[in-house]
Amino acid sequence: MWQETSASLASLRMAIPSSAPTIDTADTISFSLAFTTLHFPPTSTPPLARSGHRICIDNGNLYSFGGFNSTCRSTNNGLFPELWKLNLATQRWTLLSSGSPLEAASHTMVLQDSCLLIFGGTGYPWGQRLSNTIHVFHIPSAAWTGLQCLGDIPTPRYGHSMSLTSDGMFVLGGTTGSQYNMQVYRLDVTDLLWRDVTPRLSLTPHTDLTVVSQTFPPPRYRHEVVEWNDHLLMFGGGAGPQIFGFGEIWAFSIKLTTWTKVKCHPCDRCKKYPIPRKFHAVVQYGNYAYLCGGLTATKILDDFWRLHLPTLQWRRMEDRLPQPLYFHAAAVTPAGCLYVFGGVVRTGQEKRTNDVCKKWLVVPSLQEMVWDVLVKKHSESFAHRHFSPLLKKSGMCLPLKFLQRINVPSSSTSKKSSSPKPA
Numbered sequence: 061m062w063q064e065t066s067a068s069l070a071s072l073r074m075a076i077p078s079s080a081p082t083i084d085t086a087d088t089i090s091f092s093l094a095f096t097t098l099h100f101p102p103t104s105t106p107p108l109a110r111s112g113h114r115i116c117i118d119n120g121n122l123y124s125f126g127g128f129n130s131t132c133r134s135t136n137n138g139l140f141p142e143l144w145k146l147n148l149a150t151q152r153w154t155l156l157s158s159g160s161p162l163e164a165a166s167h168t169m170v171l172q173d174s175c176l177l178i179f180g181g182t183g184y185p186w187g188q189r190l191s192n193t194i195h196v197f198h199i200p201s202a203a204w205t206g207l208q209c210l211g212d213i214p215t216p217r218y219g220h221s222m223s224l225t226s227d228g229m230f231v232l233g234g235t236t237g238s239q240y241n242m243q244v245y246r247l248d249v250t251d252l253l254w255r256d257v258t259p260r261l262s263l264t265p266h267t268d269l270t271v272v273s274q275t276f277p278p279p280r281y282r283h284e285v286v287e288w289n290d291h292l293l294m295f296g297g298g299a300g301p302q303i304f305g306f307g308e309i310w311a312f313s314i315k316l317t318t319w320t321k322v323k324c325h326p327c328d329r330c331k332k333y334p335i336p337r338k339f340h341a342v343v344q345y346g347n348y349a350y351l352c353g354g355l356t357a358t359k360i361l362d363d364f365w366r367l368h369l370p371t372l373q374w375r376r377m378e379d380r381l382p383q384p385l386y387f388h389a390a391a392v393t394p395a396g397c398l399y400v401f402g403g404v405v406r407t408g409q410e411k412r413t414n415d416v417c418k419k420w421l422v423v424p425s426l427q428e429m430v431w432d433v434l435v436k437k438h439s440e441s442f443a444h445r446h447f448s449p450l451l452k453k454s455g456m457c458l459p460l461k462f463l464q465r466i467n468v469p470s471s472s473t474s475k476k477s478s479s480p481k482p483a
Contacts, residue, residue: 091429095364095419097382101439104152107144108132109412111387111404112483113164114178116171120465122146122399122416123156123176124389125197126164128184128483129412137184139164143176143197146416148393149465151439156202163191166282166482168222170229172249174199179231182218187237187479190216194247212256214245218482219281223292224249227314230292233280237479240279240299244312257317276319277310278302281480284342286349288369290314293322295351298338300480303357305336306365306374324372327365333374334365341390343398344369345421350398353385360384360407382417387483396422397432431462 100106110127117123127140142158161167167181176197183189192214194207220234229247233240243258261275283297283304292312296304311320326333340354340361351365362384364377381400388403398419405413424432 091433093420093423094379095382095417098151098416098418100151100153106146106153106414106416107142107155107402108140109414110140110402110483111410111412112166112481113140113389113402114167114169115389115391115399115401116169116176117391117393117399118171119394119461120148122148122391122401123169123171123199124401125169125176125178126167126181127402128165130410136162136164139184147466149435149439149462151435156199157197157204160204161191161193161195163189163218166218167191168220168231170222170224172224177224177229179222179229180214180217180220180234182237182479182482185479186482187218187235190218190236192216207252209247209252209254211254212245213254214243214256217241219480221283221285221294223285223287225287225292225314230285230312230314232285232292232294232312233283233297235281235299235480240281240480242277242279244317259318277321278304280304280338282338282340282482284340284351286342286344286369287314288344288349291320293349293369295342295349296334296337296340296354298480301357303336303338306334306351309372322372324367324374327374327376330376332376334363334376335361337361337386339386339404341388341400343390343392345392345396345398348421350392350421352390352400353381353388353403355386355404355407360386360405379419382415383413385413387481392421395424395428396420397424397428427459427462431465 108129110129113124113127115122115124124144128138130138132138141160141162141164143156145154145156163181163183165182167178169176169178178195181191194209196205196207214231217234217236221232223230229249231245233242246255246257277294278299280297280299284295285292291314294310306324308321308323311322334351335356337354337356340351342349342351347369349367349369354361362381364379364381366375366377383405385403385405388400390398390400392398398421399416401416402414405411
């Protein structure tokens with residue numbers, strides 16, 4: 061597979077109108093499809109290292125809410141009830157909000173239009189303060205709102221998964237800190253009405269429990285889901301010492317509200333499946349789901365896998381994360397660039413990181429490729445609006461959609477617990 065090429069600013073001649081000024085072709089930077097760690101300029105102050113947070117991403121910004129670090133207990137018991145924005149062009153972090161919501165670990169977060177929707181989560185000690193509220197952050201106005209929902213409101217939880225579909229927003233599974241579940245709820249985002257759509261089986265003294273175990277997935281938390289062909293496909297997760305694998309996965313039918321266990325195909329090269337894990341990350345782009353990192357019973361993982369959704373064929377990718385991670389967060393841009401932020405890098409003392417790494421999941425368009433090169437070399441100029449002579453020649457000829465990425469609207473500038481860990 062093509063892993064690296066060379067992209068020069070001369071390529072702008074193909075990406076911008078022919079009337080553009082001539083650009084010096086001597087300025088050439090390597091463009092790579094491999095995982096690379098971002099190096100922020102000295103004037104950019106990133107968030108502290110964390111785990112159990114969530115991120116969302118659009119064309120211009122990465123948004124991160126929540127997280128936990130056991131070495132930062134001076135405020136909020138090590139929790140980070142704060143929302144950060146990373147501008148991908150200037151590579152500058154900005155703190156947008158702090159202080160709420162307080163349930164800032166193992167929640168879920170999705171981006172819809174100009175709003176971030178956060179559901180669930182736990183405070184510390186784990187499970188003693190839980191949420192079942194949908195908190196909405198309106199990015200242009202920098203305002204938080206708690207949605208007033210009706211219907212079968214889910215019980216408070218953390219470690220669940222969530223998917224925003226054309227049929228509503230679905231919440232699956234999770235834990236209270238003492239009990240795991242595999243409940244399924246759907247929110248009608250138009251009338252804000254929750255509905256419990258959990259499949260149920262009438263049990264009698266004569267019910268064959270083997271049949272039950274083959275009909276419904278076991279309760280779990282810190283699993284991941286993606287939507288495909290009117291189904292929600294569930295990946296991994298755990299419950300206590302039990303960790304779930306990827307040779308077979310469970311599919312929830314959105315239309316029929318039923319579960320089906322489906323068999324996947326192993327990698328055609330290594331003849332293996334991803335090993336069972338929890339605390340991993342899964343993103344979806346096009347016809348593929350991408351899996352990275354996670355934790356087994358004894359090992360932190362750095363592997364990277366791809367599942368072809370139409371055929372359920374796994375493929376182990378040659379690339380790996382820059383370091384083993386779990387409780388990290390991942391998201392992918394509309395153009396197909398994966399970003400991974402934070403996570404635990406060492407057990408025992410539970411060392412965490414605030415590194416951000418990126419990887420193109422597809423060969424991007426020539427325009428995106430050239431923009432990637434410009435960001436690598438000129439993020440400092442973008443941040444200060446002081447364009448180098450080279451950018452003065454080319455900058456105003458770049459497509460408006462890229463220049464707008466520099467100015468995407470934003471708001472502004474203990475005691476041990478026996479509950480399952482959310483971070």
